[in-house]
Structure formats: structure tokens, C-alpha cells
Amino acid sequence: MLILGLTGSIGMGKSTTAAMFRDLGLPVYDADAAVHAAYAKGGACVEPLRAAFPGVVKDDAVDREALRRAVLGRPDEIERLNSIVHPIVRGLQKAFRDAARTAGADLIVLDVPLLFETRGDTLVDAVAVVTAPPEIQRERVLAREGMSVERMAALLAQQTPDAEKRAQADFVIDTSLGLEPARRQVAEIVAVMRDPARRPPSRRDRTSA
DSSP: OEEEEEEOOTTSOHHHHHHHHHHTTOOEEEHHHHHHHHHSTTOTTHHHHHHHSTTOEETTEEOHHHHHHHHTTOHHHHHHHHHHHHHHHHHHHHHHHHHHHHTTOSEEEEEOTTTTTTTGGGGSSEEEEEEOOHHHHHHHHHTSTTOOHHHHHHHHHTSOOHHHHHHHOSEEEEGGGOHHHHHHHHHHHHHHHTOTTTSOOOHHHHHHO
């Protein structure tokens, strides 16, 4: 089973692009959705985060805004948060991969915003980066409820710059051209991944070499 990592900075259109892969019948793991479930009542992150960050758990669920305030602009606290959340999410991701393999999937997509930052790119066969020009990214992000220039800057500071992501990518999907061009790019990536003659060498092989 082949694994395609899908990533991109905030406001680049990654969620919309992930849906296009789903529309083609590919199983797509959504890291953000996995985190939401892990933060919900009974989720795997609730008790570890209650212990690590007093006050961020309310009604037995993680209050994401309280957690954001607890770590924003504090690199050490962000690192501590990631050291708790990432292993849990990796476990959920493994369960997804195992289920897809059992179901006979030949190609799956791991939609992971911090793929490069967590070295998840070493665990996939290829990486597709979703991108758009900075002015479009800014317009999209600032249109979100509760977003500000300062918060956007803080979020971007936690992410590998778009130019670096694109430089490391096997595929680049430009979402600034419209939905139909993006769908064509997605379909071509799926075709290439399923064609041994065109598929890039597996990143997992490159990592272990």
C-alpha cells in the first residue's frame, strides 16, 4: 500500500484538496479531525493535557482556546504540547493505516498540517504540498472568524515556510487557479502514484538508504 502525505500552510486550501482525494475514492486520514476527537470528552489527550497544562480542560474536554493561550508565543510550551499530542495522534494514524491495508487499499492519503515539522515526511512514499500566493493565503486566513494579523503571524511561525515545503515536495498543488484546475492536479497525482514508471522513488526508501 502506497502512502501519500498531504500538507500545506494555513490558508493554502489543504482541506478542500483533501476532499478532492476523497472524491476519487482514496481513504484520507485527517490529522486535524483526529486531534479534535482526542481533545473531546473521553479523548486520549484529555488527561495528559489536564496534568501538563492546568486550566485547559473544561467539562472533561480540552478547551482549544484556553490551550492556545497557554502555549502561543512560548516555544518551550509548544514543544511540550507537541511531545504529548503527536505520539497519540501517530497511534491513531497507525490504526487508520492498518484498517486501510486490511480493506485492500492500494493508495491512501495522510492529511497532516505539520508533516515536515514532525518528520512525518519520512514515513510516506511521496509528499504533495498545497500552495497559493502569499496575498491569497493572507486573504483566506484573515477572513476566518476570530483571526488577526498577530495570530496569523504566530501560527505561521510554527510552520515550515511555504517555499521550503515546496522545495521538499514530490508534487505541488496550486489552489489559486480555481477548483477545477486543482481537481485536475489531484487526479494527475493519483495517476502518477499508481504508475510505477512515473512514480517518484519512495521517500521511505530514501530515508532508510
